[in-house]
Amino acid sequence: MKLKLLILGVFLCAFSVQAQEYFPKNDGVKTRNTNYTVFKNARIHVDPQTVINKGMFAIKDGKITSVGKSITIPKNSIVIDLEGKEVYPSFIDLYSDFGISKPKRAEGGNGPQYDASREGYYWNDHIRPETDAVSQFSFDSKEAEKYHKAGFGVVNTHVPDGIIRGTGMLVALTPEVNEGDRILNSRSSQYFSFDKSVQSRQSYPTSIMGTMALIRQTYLDADWYAKGNAKNKDLALEALNNNKDLVQIFTTDNLLNELRADKVGDEFGVQYVILGSGNEYQRLDKIKASNATYIVPLKFPEAYDVEDPYLTGYLSLNEMREWNQAPSNLKMLSENKVPFTITTHSIDAEKDFKSNLLKAVEYGLTKEAALASLTTVPAQTIGQAGKIGVLKEGAWANFIITSGDYFEKETTLYENWIQGEKKVLENMDVTNISGNYNLKIDEKQYELNITGEPSKPKAEVKLGESKIGSKISFEDNWMNLLLSSPDTTKTEFIRLVANVPVPGNIISGKAILANGNEMAFQATKKSASEKDKKDEKDKKDDQTPKVLPLTYPNIAYGFDKQPKQENILFKNATVWTSEEEGVLENTDVLVKNGEIVRIGGNLNAGGAKVVDATGKHLTAGIIDEHSHLAASDINEAGHNSTAEVSMEDVIDPTDIGIYRGLAGGVTTIQLLHGSANPIGGRSAILKLKWGESADDLIFEQAPPFIKFALGENVKQSNWSGNRFPQTRMGVEQVFVDYFSQARAYEAEKNKGGEDFRKDIEMETLVEILNGERFVTSHSYIQSEINMLMKVAEQFDFNINTFTHILEGYKVADKMKEHGVGASTFSDWWAYKYEVNDAIPYNASIMNEVGITVAINSDDGEMNRRLNQEAAKSVKYGGMSEEDAWKMVTINPAKLLHVDNLVGSIKTGKQADLVLWNNHPLSIYAKPEKTMIEGVIYFDIDRDEKMREEIKKERNQLIAQMLKAKNSGVKTQPVTKKEKQHVHCDLLEEVH
Structure with a gap:
């Protein structure tokens, strides 16, 4: 039920409201028990490191009043004996949208939306820090019950919509209390993501790098706004400033984005708590260096169905490895002392949480670390240490009661108490008969293994190595067990019936044999010391796949x-x-x-x-002046100028194209933005250091570059769009307008006024005007080539390189006069209208005029054979072999201004x-x-050896998956995935 307007009024007046200060809902009075409730004889997990055997604790008014080996029992106490049972703090989930309705998607229009749809807020609709979860919260009893059954007592919930998403709230999942009493903190945290709001159709940003640039600019604007410089009120920037002291949680969905989020935070002194992907183990050095706390989804990849060898051929090694390695992620985070919490986000809390948690423990996560990740770590992260996640005096009475060690499969969760309110999940009066037993009937020794819930047990019976058919029922502490005959040719049964005492370590009763004779039987539960340790180890080893070692990157040829x-x-x-x-x-x-x-x-x-x-x-x-390898994004297409975005933000060091490039002799590339807009994004000049992180690929000594573009793409000839420009003359006007703005911006900056507003886009354009950043421009036809040189001269700077430039031979003299270089294709022509006049002699003609000419790829496949592309210039135009070779070595180095180094x-x-x-x-x-x-990143002998090792590893993983399927594990189908062929005109979209 929604909170009443009176409560919302209190929030809007900015009161710091604690749970007890909320007005109750007008739906009747809930009477809270004011007596003490004392629990005794329990094994109490005070915190992950502290356990009290046969301990006691008391609660009153929703709080723990005392805990210890022995406590004084107040007079007005209800005493509950928990003999043989264990008590843990209830769990905490820091990432959820519990109780929040799904945001409504904006209705479609007749084209892209470029301007904001809201007045009084920031210029971009996807920046929504004013959103507060509490105004949209409605307790969902059905969803809460799923959390209860998994052991959770508190969740941190938010509205999962937008790039800056506003504030979350910390909610106790108390079964039946007044709405306000559940809310432990109405402004617990602020959320970020790389995803746009579904409530707006505003186009910008269309890429991860655009999102990162937008967050950066928003931070700068918020700081500027806080100094009182704005003429108009901006509710979004006000909210962002009001939220800056909260816990900052950043939502990501893959390892690279985790590191990208941390990068933005570092630039502005913000330490994010990061919702991770479960793949942190693949780059633990960088994850640890981030100093972030990670919220890790407890979701693991399913095994693939690899029975069809043809389909299995489409399965990549990294997909197979991820299935094998991901369950060990939490163990590796723990061993490397990376703080983390666990979330049920993206899984069914009731169905999958416990089994996945036990799988992580099976793969090496210690029980203490697992418990900490569910209790003390999230409590500390959200600023509630000592209040939740522990069983100590003064903490909320949030705890679960179990039949034994929670981290054992057969353990039953009986009750989940939240704020002193009991939620019964299983009847504690029902004896828990789960366990392994030695069962003796008629001088025969059976093994009986009982699992499942106390009221719904499952039995597995073995006689020697033979599995015996069985069916078990258990009601009112009476057990009935039906055993089939070991001889499958006979339809004979043994019936067992027994009244099971507490604690049920020995079950004795009557056995009725197949011939009608009756006799006594006894089943004795095995203690831990009685179990055959070797058999247990062998069984575990048999069930748990061997985790294969990591490589860098963690794909083939790493x-x-x-x-x-x-x-x-x-x-x-x-x-x-x-x-x-x-x-x-x-x-x-x-x-x-x-x-x-x-x-x-x-x-x-x-x-x-x-x-x-x-x-x-x-x-x-070899140096490739124009490449799109090793990038997660290519275009930021939301605006006609995106000088604020940087390709350095979206480097993908796991792109197999890096290795293939090395195998073709390529060592350096310029990673260019695409050609969706006249003024594109900033370049990244990279060394192809296979296996290193994204930051380590950057050629630090290289000067900064930016991509411009001309022609069909920027005026959107080949896709629908109503963004300016729509014509080639409009493209020219874009350049003139933006450089005029940049001049005015620089003049304002030079005044040094306190009200100066820093603009990342303008800063970049000023760098161009001052010769501090070089321009590489996508181009084709002579009229546009001439146009851009004239625009540059009008603003007193030079174009550094025309790339593609398939009509360069027509204006080579003017290019020489301007001082611009050329980076072209060897023999691409006639693949679209503006290329109709291309000739294969283009490079040779420009070279003869004295222009610095390079041959580039603009293509992941051609990148690895640029030596052959250079050779074509020998045929077309009679160029010497040495000059042809310079077109892929020293000439592109000169164009990139790194010829003093490489x-x-x-x-x-x-x-x-x-x-x-x-x-x-x-x-x-x-x-x-x-x-x-001096580092050998490609060696043909190693490559040959790796091919054999990859075959062996694939076969090993296939065998593991076949075994998993045969054991009844759920599998997923293999689907054919083809790597996208990247060119300048590839358009992505951030969702």
Whole structure:
């Protein structure tokens, strides 16, 4: 039921309201028991580290008043004997939308929405920090019961909608109390996500990098607003500032996004609590370095149905590994001292929580760590330490009563007390007969294993190695057990009946044999010491798949440990210097500490590893000036200028294209934004350091770049859109308008006024105007190429590179005069209208004019054979082999302004080298070793060995999955997944 308007008025007046200060609902008076209730003879888990055997505790008015080995029992007390039972603090879930109605999706319109739909709020509808969960909360008894059965007493709930989502509330799942009494904190936390609000159709952002840029700008604007600089009231920014001291929870759905969220937080001094993905184990070093507390969903991948070998071929190794490794995630987090809590988010709390928790324990998570993650860690995280999650004096009386160790499969959860109110889940008066028994009937020794709920037990009976059919019922402490004959050819039964005493360690009664004779039987429960430890271990090992080791990245061809820098002497190679020295025969190259230190003949190794390069070719690593490899997003298409976004935010170091690029001799790429808008996002220049993290791939010494675009894509010729511009002349106006704004912005900034508002987009454009950031522009036809050079000259800066530029041959003289370079394709033409005038002699003609020309890929597949693309320039235009080779080495290095570091073989440069088994321009050439800064990231011998190891690992995982399916485990079907082929015009959408 919704809270009444009177309560909402109290919230809007910004009172700090505690549970007891709420007005009750006008639906009758709930009388709370004011007597003491004392529990005795229980095994009490005070906290994860403290246990009291046969202890006592008392509660009154919803709080624990005393706890200990022995306490004084007040006169007005109800005493409950918990002999043989255990008591734990009720669990806490920090991530839920409990009691919150699903937000209504905005109705569709006749095209994209670019402006905000709300007045008095921030310019972007997806920023909604003013949302408060308490105004939308309605207690859901049916959903609460699922939490009760799983052992939960408190949840932190919120409205899961938008990028900045507003405040959550901490709610006790008390069965029947006044609404306000349940609310432990009406403003417990503030939530963030990478997902847009469903309540708005506003287009921006369309990408993760756009979302990150928007959050950054919102933080900057909130700080500016807090200083009183705004002329108009902004309710969203006010709310964000009011919420900044709350716990900040960031929702993510994959490992890379977890690290991206932490990156944004670090930039603004905000330590997020991060809703994780369950894959934190794959990059524990970075996860630990984040210093975040993680809320981890207790969800594990299902095994795949791999019976069909044809379909199984579509299953990737990383998908198979994830099934095998993910259950060990919590264990690994615990061992690495990463603080975490567990959430039921994305699973059914009633059906899946306990079984998945026990699976995590089975895979090595200690029971103490598991209990802490459900009690003390979430309590501390949400600022409620000592109040919930413990059984101590003054804490809320939130606890569960169990038949034994909660973390054992057969344990029954009897009652869940929340704020001193009892929720009965199972009758405690029913004897719990679960356990393993030695059953003796007619001189025969059986093994009896009883599982399930006390009122609904399940039995498994074995005689020796033979499984006996059985059926069990248990009611009013009377057990009836029916056993089939071990001889399956006979329809004979043994009937057992017994009245089971408490605690039920010995069950004795009457057995009626198949021939009608009656006799006594006895079943004695095995104690832990009586169990055959070896059999138990063997059974566990048999049921739990062997967890395979991680690699970096944790996919095929990953390293079991990162390769180290080596000192290497390449002997007797044909060295393609890409310098004035040209190609040197029978030459040695010495690499030390990641640099080229000597080039010459008969060099002394000086302790370096010697590689015989006789008959082989050594070149600088290939540099791809225009690439879309290793990215989670390509375009931010929400605006016609997105200079605020950065490709560095969306680097994906697990992209197999990195390894394939290395296998083709590529060592450096410029990761470019796409061509959805005239002013695109900032570039990321990367070294293809396979196995390293996203941040470690960034070429730190490279200067900053940005992507511009011209032509069909930016005016949306090939997809529906009503965003400006719609014409090529409109594209020109975009550049003029934004650079005019940037000039005005810089002038305002230079005044140094306190009311100056920092704008990330404008800051980037000012960098361009001041020559601090270089422009690479997607282009095709001569008119647009001319236009952009004129615009740049109008604002007194130069375009650095025209990429694609398939009509560059028409304006090569003007390009030379402007001082712009070209990065083109070798022989792409006629694949769309604006390419109709492309010719394969384009690169050669521009090269002859004196323009710095590079051959690029713009394509994940072509990236790995850029050596062959360069070779085409020899055929088309008669270019020399050395000049052709420079188009993929030193020329792109010059375009990226890193030619002092890479792109050629020269003393003092970084050792980014490739050893080829053949002439590098030959279609038969293969890299044998690809080195970056003295580290070998690709080795053809290792690659061959890895192929065999991958086959073996796949077969091992397939066998594990087949075994899992045969044991009755639920499986999921294999579906064919094809990696998206990425080009400039790929459009993503953040949901």
